[in-house]
Amino acid sequence: MPITQPQHRPPQDLGCPMLQIATGCSHGKCRFCSIFDGVPFAPAPAHEVTADIVEIARTATSTTRRIYLTGGNPFALPTRRLIEVFDEVECHIPQVNSYGGFCRIIDVAHKTDADLAKLAARGVNDITIGAESGFDEALAFMEKGHTAADIVEQARRLREAGIEFTFFYLVGMAGAGRGQENAIATARAFSAAHPKRILAVCMTPSPKWPLTADIRSGRWVPPTEVEMAQEIRTFIEHLDCECTVDCSHDTDIIRFEGGIPHNKQGMLELLDNRIPKMNERAARRMREMLHHATF
Numbered sequence: 268m269p270i271t272q273p274q275h276r277p278p279q280d281l282g283c284p285m286l287q288i289a290t291g292c293s294h295g296k297c298r299f300c301s302i303f304d305g306v307p308f309a310p311a312p313a314h315e316v317t318a319d320i321v322e323i324a325r326t327a328t329s330t331t332r333r334i335y336l337t338g339g340n341p342f343a344l345p346t347r348r349l350i351e352v353f354d355e356v357e358c359h360i361p362q363v364n365s366y367g368g369f370c371r372i373i374d375v376a377h378k379t380d381a382d383l384a385k386l387a388a389r390g391v392n393d394i395t396i397g398a399e400s401g402f403d404e405a406l407a408f409m410e411k412g413h414t415a416a417d418i419v420e421q422a423r424r425l426r427e428a429g430i431e432f433t434f435f436y437l438v439g440m441a442g443a444g445r446g447q448e449n450a451i452a453t454a455r456a457f458s459a460a461h462p463k464r465i466l467a468v469c470m471t472p473s474p475k476w477p478l479t480a481d482i483r484s485g486r487w488v489p490p491t492e493v494e495m496a497q498e499i500r501t502f503i504e505h506l507d508c509e510c511t512v513d514c515s516h517d518t519d520i521i522r523f524e525g526g527i528p529h530n531k532q533g534m535l536e537l538l539d540n541r542i543p544k545m546n547e548r549a550a551r552r553m554r555e556m557l558h559h560a561t562f
């Protein structure tokens with residue numbers, strides 16, 4: 268089955284073959300998302316999954332060890348179906364021993380500890396989670412469908428099952444004037460959750476998002492570029508779990524990557540040096556042009 272929907276993949280999975288086992292997103296309500304607009308969440312037909320596995324096997328090499336499961340949240344599928352797919356993959360490509368893809372915090376909550384242990388044993392690891400923020404007010408406004416407490420609790424269960432995870436952090440999600448609150452609450456929740464990696468992405472509103480109506484009505488006001496950079500600085504300052512912070516997405520104006528705790532001071536010094544030199548208009552213009560944004 269051709270992969271027709273846009274796919275957001277974390278940088279660490281860009282080299283993996285993609286396998287579509289589900290389409291759409293089972294949530295589909297986040298106000299900052301239009302990726303799967305009009306595409307209901309559904310498992311891909313079994314015969315199409317089989318055909319795709321055979322196709323991947325044709326070009327697989329001895330280094331094809333990991334498969335990226337596409338879609339908004341393929342791990343929402345029942346564990347039984349996921350294991351069936353893994354069996355089929357490994358029947359055709361026996362060297363595969365690792366699976367990744369997007370997973371919602373609530374998908375983890377819907378799995379039992381025994382499910383998580385089974386998935387871990389079959390190679391599910393380094394999954395990607397759009398945690399986005401640890402600030403409950405922003406999470407609720409954006410209809411993300413989880414709270415900061417959910418993030419911490421489900422992360423604990425993943426860690427106990429031996430499944431590592433990467434978090435997306437949506438900088439600016441709380442809107443103008445709330446960046447510092449968002450940074451501190453998110454650093455607190457993420458530090459407790461202890462992701463392996465944090466990918467920071469700056470809020471870049473698209474005309475297709477439900478949030479556009481909130482911007483037009485004044486219910487939500489985008490933060491400035493400088494406020495978002497200051498939010499990132501405060502987030503890093505308060506982050507105290509061992510992890511990598513990757514701030515090199517094309518929505519990020521000041522780009523860098525480093526580890527916490529050993530590169531924390533260096534990242535703060537970089538931001539302290541660069542933030543006062545930021546050109547608000549140029550930074551905004553760049554993001555408008557790259558993403559057809561509606562600020």
Ligand code: SF4
Nearest residue numbers: 292295296297300339
């Ligand atoms: S959970 Fe992810 S894919 Fe689904 S609506 Fe929210 S941001 Fe979009």
